Amino acid sequence: MPKKTGLTKGGTLRYDMMPLSPIARVTKVAISKRGGTIELPIWGQALKDELRAHFRDMRTLECEAFCEHTANEGSYVETDPDTKDRYGIPVVKMTIGILESNVKQARYMGERGAELFHAMGADEIRHGITGGMSWVLQHGTARFGKDPKSSVLDPNCRSHDVKNLYVVDGSFMPTSGGVPTTLTIMANALRVGAHMREAFVKKEL
Ligand SMILES: Cc1cc2nc3c(=O)[nH]c(=O)nc-3n(C[C@H](O)[C@H](O)[C@H](O)COP(=O)(O)OP(=O)(O)OC[C@H]3O[C@@H](n4cnc5c(N)ncnc54)[C@H](O)[C@@H]3O)c2cc1C
Numbered sequence: 264m265p266k267k268t269g270l271t272k273g274g275t276l277r278y279d280m281m282p283l284s285p286i287a288r289v290t291k292v293a294i295s296k297r298g299g300t301i302e303l304p305i306w307g308q309a310l311k312d313e314l315r316a317h318f319r320d321m322r323t324l325e326c327e328a329f330c331e332h333t334a335n336e337g338s339y340v341e342t343d344p345d346t347k348d349r350y351g352i353p354v355v356k357m358t359i360g361i362l363e364s365n366v367k368q369a370r371y372m373g374e375r376g377a378e379l380f381h382a383m384g385a386d387e388i389r390h391g392i393t394g395g396m397s398w399v400l401q402h403g404t405a406r407f408g409k410d411p412k413s414s415v416l417d418p419n420c421r422s423h424d425v426k427n428l429y430v431v432d433g434s435f436m437p438t439s440g441g442v443p444t445t446l447t448i449m450a451n452a453l454r455v456g457a458h459m460r461e462a463f464v465k466k467e468l
Contacts, residue, residue, distance in 0.1 A: 274330035274441035276376045281323045328372035331441040405434040420455045431455050
């Protein structure tokens with residue numbers, strides 16, 4: 264990461280052909296307007312015209328930037344005092360705080376991603392930040408670590424507090440680190456599974 268940016272970390276850029284599925288494309292066309300940034304949704308004839316041009320006249324490449332959402336005091340999970348599920352148990356309420364440094368990082372990555380399209384001589388380049396956060400890559404709600412004061416799980420993803428409870432979803436990672444993490448989640452689940460087997464054989468479970 265160049266020093267002059269003031270950023271400590273970058274992220275991952277993924278280049279791709281846009282998916283052929285019309286529905287996937289409609290959602291992108293419907294929230295985009297020509298001229299660079301994401302604007303208001305478009306509807307009716309304007310949407311039809313955009314879609315017609317999109318499928319008939321254009322070839323589109325996309326770039327997705329994955330950046331880190333650093334753990335911060337404004338991001339936490341609690342039980343909702345007002346809403347209960349059908350069993351009468353309070354539902355989970357998530358509050359998400361975004362650090363300005365993460366937004367800067369996302370903007371920086373978006374601009375770098377667009378540079379390739381400029382170099383390729385693209386006719387039209389649009390980029391934007393989807394609210395500065397993602398709702399599809401969650402981490403950190405049960406992070407792992409050696410110290411029970413600062414972590415929920417031990418290094419083998421076993422709960423510090425609840426005997427024989429293991430957690431192997433994405434929550435064990437404090438953050439994504441700036442990459443899509445599904446393969447890491449799967450690899451970790453296999454690692455924890457091997458540990459559980461070993462512990463079971465030793466009668467430690
Ligand atoms: C549209 C979209 C695109 C994505 N694209 C990518 C990508 O390109 N690359 C990438 O790496 N990641 C991608 N992700 C993220 C990826 O899907 C998640 O990071 C990953 O699935 C998280 O795994 P997990 O095991 O933590 O949770 P999940 O996969 O959500 O698994 C949780 C499971 O628990 C079950 N469950 C929930 N409540 C209960 C309950 N009370 N009792 C029993 N079971 C329960 C759910 O049904 C679910 O099967 C994408 C996600 C979305 C939504």
